[in-house]
Amino acid sequence: MRIVVVGASGNVGTALLRRLRRERDVQIVGVARRLPPEGAGEPYDGVRWHSCDIGLPGAVDELVQIFAGAAAVVHLAWQIQPSHDQHVLRRTNVGGSQAVVDAVLRAGVSALVYASSVGTYAPGPKDLPISERWPATGVAESSYSRHKAEVEEMLDGAERSHPALRLVRMRPGLIFQREAGTEISRYFLGPLVPVRLLRFGRLPLVPTNRRLRMQAVHADDVADAYARAILSDARGAFNLAADPVLTPELVARHFHGWTVPVPAPMLRAAAALTWRARLQPVDAGWVALALNAPLMSSARAETELGWQPRVDSVAALEELFAGMAQRAHTDSPPMSAAPDLPGRLAALLRARPAGHGNPY
Numbered sequence: 380m381r382i383v384v385v386g387a388s389g390n391v392g393t394a395l396l397r398r399l400r401r402e403r404d405v406q407i408v409g410v411a412r413r414l415p416p417e418g419a420g421e422p423y424d425g426v427r428w429h430s431c432d433i434g435l436p437g438a439v440d441e442l443v444q445i446f447a448g449a450a451a452v453v454h455l456a457w458q459i460q461p462s463h464d465q466h467v468l469r470r471t472n473v474g475g476s477q478a479v480v481d482a483v484l485r486a487g488v489s490a491l492v493y494a495s496s497v498g499t500y501a502p503g504p505k506d507l508p509i510s511e512r513w514p515a516t517g518v519a520e521s522s523y524s525r526h527k528a529e530v531e532e533m534l535d536g537a538e539r540s541h542p543a544l545r546l547v548r549m550r551p552g553l554i555f556q557r558e559a560g561t562e563i564s565r566y567f568l569g570p571l572v573p574v575r576l577l578r579f580g581r582l583p584l585v586p587t588n589r590r591l592r593m594q595a596v597h598a599d600d601v602a603d604a605y606a607r608a609i610l611s612d613a614r615g616a617f618n619l620a621a622d623p624v625l626t627p628e629l630v631a632r633h634f635h636g637w638t639v640p641v642p643a644p645m646l647r648a649a650a651a652l653t654w655r656a657r658l659q660p661v662d663a664g665w666v667a668l669a670l671n672a673p674l675m676s677s678a679r680a681e682t683e684l685g686w687q688p689r690v691d692s693v694a695a696l697e698e699l700f701a702g703m704a705q706r707a708h709t710d711s712p713p714m715s716a717a718p719d720l721p722g723r724l725a726a727l728l729r730a731r732p733a734g735h736g737n738p739y
C-alpha cells in the first residue's frame with residue numbers, strides 16, 4: 380500500500396511517519412519543501428522523499444507524478460510563519476491545498492486525508508463540547524482560521540463533484556510532543572521568551588480569562604487517528620482531543636504558578652503591540668482564536684475509528700514544556716534547532732526578526 384504524506388517533516392508528519400512504520404506492507408512517500416538531510420535517522424530514514432513547494436506554479440503537475448499509484452494521500456502541509464507575510468501564507472495554505480486536491484483528482488487517488496483543525500470552527504461554546512456538525516466557517520479575526528475554513532469549503536466542492544473520493548478531515552486541538560519543543564517555541568513564542576526556565580517545571584504567571592479554555596492532544600495520538608482513517612473506509616470529519624480541558628487555573632496549579640485575570644481586549648492589544656514591534660511572532664488573531672474556538676467532542680473518532688488518546692492533555696503539555704526547556708528537536712528542517720533560523724536569538728542578532736523570513 381503506497382501512502383503519500385504531504386508535509387511529512389513537521390510536527391504531525393514526524394509522528395505519522397513513526398506510526399506508519401509499524402504497519403506491514405506500507406510504502407511511505409514523503410513530500411516537503413525542504414527535505415530531511417541524509418542520515419537524519421528515524422523516522423525519516425526509509426521514506427521515499429520528494430521536494431515540492433505546493434504553493435508554486437507547476438506544483439500540480441509535480442504532485443500528479445508523485446501521487447501516481449498511491450492508495451491514499453495525507454495533506455499536512457501548512458505554513459504558520461512568516462506571520463508578517465500573509466501573501467506567502469495564503470499561497471501555501473489555500474493555493475497549495477487546491478494544488479493537492481487537483482493532483483489527487485488528476486492522479487485518480489481514491490482517498491484524501493486532510494489536516495484540518497479546531498481552528499476551522501465558527502466561534503462556539505466553552506462549556507459544552509460540540510460535534511463535527513458545528514459550522515466550519517472559522518473565526519474572522521484569525522487568518523489561520525479563515526484559511527482553514529476556506530480549504531474546508533474547497534473540500535466540500537470536491538466532494539460534491541467527485542462523490543467517489545473518500546475524503547477525511549481531521550480536526551484536532553493543540554498538538555504537542557517533546558520533539559516539537561524548539562519548533563513551537565520558534566513559531567509561537569520567538570527568541571525573547573526565556574523558555575529555559577521551564578526546566579524547573581514552573582510557570583510563574585498564567586493569564587486567565589473565562590474564555591481561555593482549550594483542548595490539546597499528543598502528536599502520537601493524532602498520528603494514530605490518521606493511521607486508522609487511512610487504513611479504514613472512514614469518511615467525513617473527526618474531532619480529536621484529550622481530556623482534561625486546559626484551563627488557566629489547571630495549568631497554574633500543575634506548574635506551580637499564579638493566575639492573573641486579564642480582560643480579552645487587553646490580551647488582544649498586548650499581542651498586537653508586541654507583534655507589530657517584532658518582539659514575538661504571532662498576531663492578535665491567535666488570541667481571538669483561543670478565545671473563540673469551541674470545545675470539541677471526540678465521540679465520533681472513538682466510535683467509528685476505535686480511537687482513544689493514550690496521553691492526557693496535561694501530560695502532553697508537560698512533555699512539550701520539557702521539550703522547550705531542553706531545546707528538543709529533530710533533524711528535519713522545520714523541527715531543527717539550528718540557531719540562525721527565524722525565531723531564534725542568533726537570528727534576531729543577525730537582523731532576522733520573529734515573524735519574518737521564508738523558509739521560516
